[in-house]
Amino acid sequence: MAFKIAIASGKGGTGKTTFAVNLFSSINENWTRKVQLVDCDVEEPNDLLFFRNVSVTSEKASVQVIPEIDTSKCTFCKKCEEYCEFNAIVMMPTMQYATVNKDLCHSCGACFVACQFDAIHETTNAIGTITDYNIGNDRSLMEGNLRVGSPLQTMLIKDVKRNLVVENDVLIYDAPPGTSCPVVETISDADFVILVTEPTPFGVYDLKLTVDLLREVDKPFGVFVNKAGLGDSEVYEYLKAEGIQLLGEIPFSKEYASLYAKGKIVSCVPLQFAKEYRKVVAYLQKLNE
Amino acid sequence: MNNMKDITILSGKGGTGKTSITAALASVIENTVFVDADVDAADLHIIFQPENKETHVFDGAWVASIDTDLCTNCGLCREHCKFDAINFKTGGGLEIDSFACEGCRLCERVCPVGAISSERSTNNFWYVSDTRFGPLVHAKMGPGEENSGKLVTQIRKSAKEIAKAKNADYILNDGPPGIGCAAIASITGADAVILITEPSKSGFHDVVRLVELVQSFKIPMYALINKFDINLDICNQMESFFASQDIKLMGKLPFSEDVVHSMVAKKTILEYNKESEIGIILSELWKEVASSEQKIEQ
Known part of the structure; x- marks a missing residue:
């Protein structure tokens, strides 16, 4: 079984992706070559932008099963509409009208159970794509990419994980920002979660929300501070008071922000930063023993 | 007649400055109802220091x-x-x-x-509060809750009622990152969207997806490039992109540590430093948006 590490943060823009791709490189160089990066930020997947010489290994559509109502068999009894907790079925018996709003459907299957007249059939609706990229040196990145307009990011994240079939020693999940269901889905099977934060009031407040979440789902975690030196010291006081492991930190630098902007964060890692990533890798290796 | 405008601030990518800019605008705009529509990780209250007037339980999933x-x-x-x-x-x-x-x-x-x-689930709450900038409608989701989109819809509905009752000129929604259910709920029914973006590869990639989403709602957009000086090449590409999509570029803000300093002081950029270059540029930009929105009305 692969050791699974999820990279999360409450606040967006704290450096999850920067951390995830660098951790991936550092694990690849210092621990095992059988490591796979998985971009679970399906609304805005960015991991790919930081690699060159990229090619597609495989690509598939991710689809949800949705109902289709056969109005020639339908008796307009409205039982399916009643069963649907997501208001995805609209039925007007007087007009012999029945339709499915596919972007509201959660594919729970309740309507299929409800219908006693064989009037509901399965069809599919695209929610996004799942792509396996070769990102050079036989390294692989699996990316979920939500179809613009689809609200089913959580379902896509689940499907991305279902497609991870190659045996690996380590999986790195790059999570979306926030603290709601897509984040829960991303961390659900993780063995360890790394929260990337920045030492600003927004960063710390959102970190606390995420810590609440991780404690609620009982996941082990540690914190990595990005852009250190930028704000104030509250984050360190909080970590100390709560007994949370500080895994490492990298200082804020405008030059680094500019390297990030160009997508050059993997090829141009300052020596001091590389050391911090190696420290985290050593910590994770120990956890996995 | 009330020409109230419901405006949503979005970015695609997180951390581009939505909340800091919403707060800065609060120092400039009058007669506005504010909404923190980033219900997953709401931060506007840190600057606004709201005085809570009403607490509501939101019926979750x-x-x-x-x-x-x-x-x-x-x-x-x-x-x-x-x-x-x-x-x-x-x-x-x-x-x-x-x-x-x-x-x-x-x-x-x-x-x-x-x-x-x-x-x-009764683990989600939303609040109506008073602040030094006017009413703020905000929420706190329980950890790991579903339905953030519905919660966004709920607080925007409440803000609209408040805005109508007090004849407000604007509703300003500080939106969530991403393009999923919460972002969709924060766009639905808005009069305009302000895109706050940064010239990084990921910032650009993410705003392109967001533009596609907002276009499907046929809502007019304004763009603001934040931290424009971290990469001038991408900044230029972004400007051409916005032009090609008929999105009006409101302007560009330089990278400034004032943004972080004011956040640490729990103040808006203009409260923190009246002479801040960013604050001055923003107030000018807002005047332009306001006047062009009024023109649309006429």
Whole structure:
């Protein structure tokens, strides 16, 4: 079984992706070559932008099963509409009208159970794509990419994980920002979660929300501070008071922000930063023993 | 006649400055109702220091649970659950993983002995508050909750009622990152969207997806490039992109540590430093947006 590490943060823009791709490189160089990066930020997947010489290994559509109502068999009894907790079925018996709003459907299957007249059939609706990229040196990145307009990011994240079939020693999940269901889905099977934060009031407040979440789902975690030196010291006081492991930190630098902007964060890692990533890798290796 | 405008601030990528800019605008705009529509990770209250007037419980998603005294362990619920939320416990018996449960209630309906019931999660709250800038409608989601989109819809609806009652000129929504359900809920029915972006490869990639989403709603957009000086090449590409999509570029803001300093001081950029270059540029930009929005009305 692969050791699974999820990279999360409450606040967006704290450096999850920067951390995830660098951790991936550092694990690849210092621990095992059988490591796979998985971009679970399906609304805005960015991991790919930081690699060159990229090619597609495989690509598939991710689809949800949705109902289709056969109005020639339908008796307009409205039982399916009643069963649907997501208001995805609209039925007007007087007009012999029945339709499915596919972007509201959660594919729970309740309507299929409800219908006693064989009037509901399965069809599919695209929610996004799942792509396996070769990102050079036989390294692989699996990316979920939500179809613009689809609200089913959580379902896509689940499907991305279902497609991870190659045996690996380590999986790195790059999570979306926030603290709601897509984040829960991303961390659900993780063995360890790394929260990337920045030492600003927004960063710390959102970190606390995420810590609440991780404690609620009982996941082990540690914190990595990005852009250190930028704000104030509250984050360190909080970590100390709560007994949370500080895994490492990298200082804020405008030059680094500019390297990030160009997508050059993997090829141009300052020596001091590389050391911090190696420290985290050593910590994770120990956890996995 | 009330020409109230409902404007949403979005970015695609997180951390581009939505909340800091919303707060800065609060120092400039008058007669506005504010909404923190980033209900997952709401931060506007840190600057606004709201005085809470009303607290409401938001009816969250249904969550099922099994009465083990009635359950016969037949496993029918588990067979029907599409979310892998029902599992056998070690040592026997079935249990529901409340985080995986999406609240479809099918298990409740198929259970032959009536051992499953569902309750709405009451772990989400929304608030109406007074602040030094006017009313703020905001929310706090319980950890790992579903339905952030519905919560966004709820607080925007409340803000609209408040804005109507006090004849406000604007509703300003500080939106969530991403393009999923919460972002969609924060755009629906808005009069205009302000895109706050940064010239990084990821910032650019993310705003392109967001533009596609907002265009599908046929809502006019304005763009603001924040931290424009971190990469001038990408900044130029972004400007051409916005021009090609007929999106009006409001302007560009330089990278400034004033933004972080004012956040640490829990003040808006203009409160922190009246002479801040960013604050001055923003007030000019707002005047332009306001006047062009008024023109649309005429």
